[in-house]
Amino acid sequence: MNTYSRPALIALLGASSVASAYGQPSMQSYDPSAPKARAQVIAELNEWFAAGFNPQEWYYYPENALSAGRLVAQRRAETAPIQQ
Template sequence: MNATSRIMLGALAACWAASAFAQPLADDPSAPKTRAQVRYELHAWIAAGYDPNDWINYPDNAMGAGRIVAQRRADAPPTTH
């Protein structure tokens, strides 16, 4: 193995390691969420009928929207990366 191929192999390994640590697993529920993920989820809940300003109907409003969002995710085709 010559020096150029060793450098390329080292750079490839470094990129792979950096991407493995930078991207949490999508299936890990304990992984911290990004701001974009939180906004996406909020929009999904609002589309399901959740109103964050409706304090009077709060528990029922949130639980109903949560059921709708969970059902939509279960019905959605799986995404691939």
């Protein structure tokens, strides 16, 4: 009896540890401080440019960046799925 229970226990522990490792969600998608991929940074920069941000207009810098940031946030809020 002991010879069958020990391998069964080892197999059960191995299977449960593998299942728990695959069952955990990826934390990178939920962590806003996680490093971003180059494609994500370029996409966000293009969103800012589409909202009217122009880094070469340095004399309008604070107002230009703040208004573009508001537009980007508003557009993201409009396209975000509604959660209930």
